[in-house]
Amino acid sequence: MLRSLRSILQLGDFQNLRWLLEILIDIPIVWFLLIWMTLPNLLRWLDQPSKTRRPLSKKDSEQAALGWKYTHFLIVRCLKVKNPCLLRSLVLFHLLRRRGLDSQIHFGIKRETHPLEGHSWLSLNGNHPLEQVDPQRIYLPIYSYPYEEKIP
Numbered sequence: 001m002l003r004s005l006r007s008i009l010q011l012g013d014f015q016n017l018r019w020l021l022e023i024l025i026d027i028p029i030v031w032f033l034l035i036w037m038t039l040p041n042l043l044r045w046l047d048q049p050s051k052t053r054r055p056l057s058k059k060d061s062e063q064a065a066l067g068w069k070y071t072h073f074l075i076v077r078c079l080k081v082k083n084p085c086l087l088r089s090l091v092l093f094h095l096l097r098r099r100g101l102d103s104q105i106h107f108g109i110k111r112e113t114h115p116l117e118g119h120s121w122l123s124l125n126g127n128h129p130l131e132q133v134d135p136q137r138i139y140l141p142i143y144s145y146p147y148e149e150k151i152p
Contacts, residue, residue, distance in 0.1 A: 019063060019070065022095055023071050023095065024074065026094060026095060027071070027075065027087065030087060030091050030094065034086070042090070046090060046093055046094040047093075047094075047145070047146065048094065048098040052100055053100055053101070054100050054101065054102065055102060055125050056101055056102065056124045056129075060124075061129055064092070064101075064122075064124060064129065064130060065129065065130060067092055067095065068088070068092060071088045071092060072084060072088055075087055075088055085119050085120045086120045089105050089122055090120075092122055093105040093122055096122070096124070101124065102124065102125055103122050103123065104122065104144055104145065104146060105120060105144065106121055106123060106141050107119075107120045107141070107143045107144070108121075108139030108140050108142055109139060109140055109142060121139075
């Protein structure tokens with residue numbers, strides 16, 4: 001309860017309120033497009049062009065974490081989505097890329113389980129600050145966008 005109150009009080013900051021409004025607008029758009037577009041086409045559409053990609057600053061990291069909380073709350077508590085990771089990741093990917101942040105979205109399947117379980121998550125500058133545990137320890141990445149070939 002106290003954490004929810006603290007998050008609501010953060011809305012007093014204009015930038016946080018703007019962030020919430022962007023998320024509120026993006027969720028239904030992305031949800032609708034997810035139904036009607038193939039994933040590669042949707043990712044290209046969500047990857048808004050930015051003249052430059054910049055590394056994540058501390059303030060950007062705080063905003064991304066707050067965006068994760070707002071998006072998760074809206075998707076899970078208000079829309080009652082049981083598996084929120086895909087919609088949450090797509091919305092945050094779109095908003096972070098539009099801000100010029102170097103983010104990447106990943107899709108993976110849980111290692112050694114039957115039936116298959118999937119998960120999607122974001123990496124920012126190669127790290128996973130929005131996840132409690134490094135998802136690559138639990139999930140085998142099968143697709144990432146944008147694809148970045150690692151040079152050995």
